[in-house]
Amino acid sequence: MLYFTLKFLHLIGAAVLLGTGAGIAFFMVMAHRTGEAVQVAAVARIVVTADFVFTATAVIAQPATGAALALKAGYPLTDGWILVSILLYVLAGCFWLPVVWMQMHMRDLAQAAAAKGLPLPKSYHRLFWTWFGFGFPAFASVLAIFWLMIARPAFRFFV
Numbered sequence: 001m002l003y004f005t006l007k008f009l010h011l012i013g014a015a016v017l018l019g020t021g022a023g024i025a026f027f028m029v030m031a032h033r034t035g036e037a038v039q040v041a042a043v044a045r046i047v048v049t050a051d052f053v054f055t056a057t058a059v060i061a062q063p064a065t066g067a068a069l070a071l072k073a074g075y076p077l078t079d080g081w082i083l084v085s086i087l088l089y090v091l092a093g094c095f096w097l098p099v100v101w102m103q104m105h106m107r108d109l110a111q112a113a114a115a116k117g118l119p120l121p122k123s124y125h126r127l128f129w130t131w132f133g134f135g136f137p138a139f140a141s142v143l144a145i146f147w148l149m150i151a152r153p154a155f156r157f158f159v
Contacts, residue, residue: 002072003072006069006072007069009065010062010065010066010069013058013061013065014058014145014146014149016054016055016057016058017055017059017062017142018142018143018146020050020054020055020058021135021138021139022139024050024055025135027046027047028044028047028103028106028128028131029132031044035120037110037111037113037119037120038114040106040110040114040120040124041107041111044106044110045107047103047107048103051103055096059093063086063089066082070082080154081149081153081154081155084148084155085149088141088145089141089145091137091138092137092138092141092142092145095135095138096138099131099134099135099138102130102131102134103131106124106127106128109121109123110124
């Protein structure tokens, strides 16, 4: 029963990471496309909240449930596919942490512009495109981890 509970929690966490990431990206891009500071500010407020409520919770739960699940199933954490998954998880985190800061900053820039009835400033646009670019390696890493969890390829780093 413990194995299936861990597996369930790990799969839910993985789905939350992938789904929230895709949803946040979609809504931020759609708001950005309007060019309206009021709309960007409103969506960015929701996106920042979603990242803290859902993504951050899953980010914390994934390593705990993943390590417990691997050990319960008899896989050493140094098994190749697990090790690559961990490295990709760290890589995704290296892109996600700055993205959270960028989202908060974009929210603040959009709120300030909306309050003054001004268009989105150039600093917002520069930050948006940096945020957009950071999403690709983070999302690709998560997709690769999904593949590794399903395929469990035999990578041999240690003899």
